Amino acid sequence: MASLAADEIRLRVERDWDRIQEVLREKIALQSVSARGITAEHMKRSAEFVAEELRKVGVDAKVAQASNEDGTAGAWEVIGSKIVDPAAPTVLLYAHHDVQPVPDKNEWNTDPFVATQIGDRLYGRGAADDGGGIAIHSGALKALGDDLKVNIKVFIEGEEEMGSPSFIPFIEAHRDEFDADVIIVADSGNWSADIPSLTTSLRGNTCVDVTVKALEHPVHSGQFGGPILDANTLAAMLVASMYDANGDLNVPGVLAEEPIGGLQRDLDEASVREDSGAVASYRFAGTGSLASRMWTKPSVTVIGFDAHPVEGSFNVIAPETTFRLSLRTAPNQRPEEAQEALAAFLVSHAPFGAEVSVERGENGMGWAMDPNAVATTDALEAMEEAFGVAPINKGEGGSIPFIPELQRIFPSAQVLVTGPEDPKANAHSPNESISLPGLKNNVITEALLLDKLGK
Known part of the structure; x- marks a missing residue:
């Protein structure tokens, strides 16, 4: 026919x-x-x-x-x-x-x-x-x-x-x-x-909960502050260690890809700025096309953080904290493979010898x-x-x-x-x-x- x-x-x-x-x-x-x-x-x-x-x-x-x-x-x-x-x-x-x-x-x-x-x-x-x-x-x-x-x-x-x-x-x-x-x-x-x-x-997704522990109990920041960093600061250092100077995720074993089937047209930066509500002074992180950064390269987002609220805060060094990371994985990488690579990196990059433990969450291919x-x-x-x-x-x-x-x-x-x-x-x-x-x-x-x- x-x-x-x-x-x-x-x-x-x-x-x-x-x-x-x-x-x-x-x-x-x-x-x-x-x-x-x-x-x-x-x-x-x-x-x-x-x-x-x-x-x-x-x-x-x-x-x-x-x-x-x-x-x-x-x-x-x-x-x-x-x-x-x-x-x-x-x-x-x-x-x-x-x-x-x-x-x-x-x-x-x-x-x-x-x-x-x-x-x-x-x-x-x-x-x-x-x-x-x-x-x-x-x-x-x-x-x-x-x-x-x-x-x-x-x-x-x-x-x-x-x-x-x-x-x-x-x-x-x-x-x-x-x-x-x-x-x-x-x-x-x-x-x-x-x-x-x-x-x-479509990118995959995996989550991990990360606990950073520096002390067995809270202590006064005036008495011990200096040689002892609070767990929130150590956690921030740990998060920052995942990125290079350009803002690219740099975790061995977490893979990146280029757009599938080639890139006919890159995303418009002005449109992405407007759609995302980025403040005028913010410079986009990472290198390569915007499309690859948003579609096929991995990205990590801190989606939860256990810290004392500003309201009611006091001069105490937090002994430990937990934060949750959401990792968007490259389309073809198995998420459990990326999850293990991320977990290994976090444990091995514990700032100043703090205890770092990782609890694995769900994976989506x-x-x-x-x-x-x-x-x-x-x-x-x-x-x-x-x-x-x-x-x-x-x-x-x-x-x-x-x-x-x-x-x-x-x-x-x-x-x-x-x-x-x-x-x-x-x-x-x-x-x-x-x-x-x-x-x-x-x-x-x-x-x-x-x-x-x-x-």
């Missing part, structure tokens, strides 16, 4: 555009906040809505409740399939139907659970993350209709915003319903609303796209045809643990990470929104990609 032309797919999406937007509007109104209870009735209603919308575009979809590893009830998940030819390639489409909470509605300019269009953007909680992903899958399948040439499997998760505790048990219990040649994860975003991107990599995979080439071609401009691939500095888990469970599958977000989307924040022109082009992209994968 011949491939569909981009113009034909665009025409079909235009005809279906009102329905696609309505799916997203109704999804926002469901208030599917998983933090209110992943097993709750409102999450079941959300799953049932998504399953019904998928059935409307030809997917044999159903709602199933996951179980946690301890056997307790888990999230309401949506799974389904559309088999066109047992000999054809199979594509798994992923999104999630749960959304982030809204702690304070007063921080929003609109009602977060009433879809509101302002200009060319649609505002509402879950508009981009990940109602947009659901709308993309629905629109692409509707556009292809009877011309679909690949088998489709669908998994719309109900607890992604809660860390996916029942994700692995659910997949293990439904392995046949997930097995695919290509997995499209529509939960990331584009370089901008007008420039498409594949997400090429990073992920790197295969830039040479056939599906990658097809996706990049589809993006350029849909958006009319060449894509700019980008990594993510954060971690999405279920993606490497999918790759681990299905090692032969080609994984593509796409998505509806752009830098203005404000996912997880007040005034979340989605670009409607960007959404339309994302639908066209996925339809084109599915068509190409069927060749």
Whole structure:
């Protein structure tokens, strides 16, 4: 069967555009906040809505409740399939139907659970993350209709915003319903609303709690201060020892990488400054491209520190302290390997012979796209045809643990990470929104990609 032309797919999406937007509007109104209870009735209603919308575009979809590893009830998940030819390639489409909470509605300019269009953007909680992903899958399948040439499997998760505790048990219990040649994860975003991107990599993550001890008990700072440094100062010295003069992390065994698939365009420093809220005098740490520093090189953050508050402080030398380090690892490094390297470094660099002990925390593997995979080439071609401009691939500095888990469970599958977000989307924040022109082009992209994968 011949491939569909981009113009034909665009025409079909235009005809279906009102329905696609309505799916997203109704999804926002469901208030599917998983933090209110992943097993709750409102999450079941959300799953049932998504399953019904998928059935409307030809997917044999159903709602199933996951179980946690301890056997307790888990999230309401949506799974389904559309088999066109047992000999054809199979594509798994992923999104999630749960959304982030809204702690304070007063921080929003609109009602977060009433879809509101302002200009060319649609505002509402879950508009981009990940109602947009659901709308993309629905629109692409509707556009292809009877011309679909690949088998489709669908998994719309109900607890992604809660860390996916029942994700692995659910997949293990439904392995046949997930097995695919290509997995499209529509939960990331584009370089901008007008420039498409594949997400090429995700950093891993590991944590350690570090205790620094100098004394058996507190002592007066006037009596012993000088030869004896307080544990907080020693801890600060220990943290500082991880970096070189340029601010690059310099821990043997903790690896760094360059952007996966090459770097088409570096991040704009002015934009990063504005987005991060960096004070004008602050000079960015590290060397190399900003992209590599934020996507593929390791970074350590002190995310917790046990020290006496300023209020009520007094002249005592703190005998010991504990701090927590979060280490973002290069996409291809095993996090437990980096964790051990970090722990060994910290113990061996104890300042002035202080006692340093390290308690290991949880590990999450990073992920790197295969830039040479056939599906990658097809996706990049589809993006350029849909958006009319060449894509700019980008990594993510954060971690999405279920993606490497999918790759681990299905090692032969080609994984593509796409998505509806752009830098203005404000996912997880007040005034979340989605670009409607960007959404339309994302639908066209996925339809084109599915068509190409069927060749």
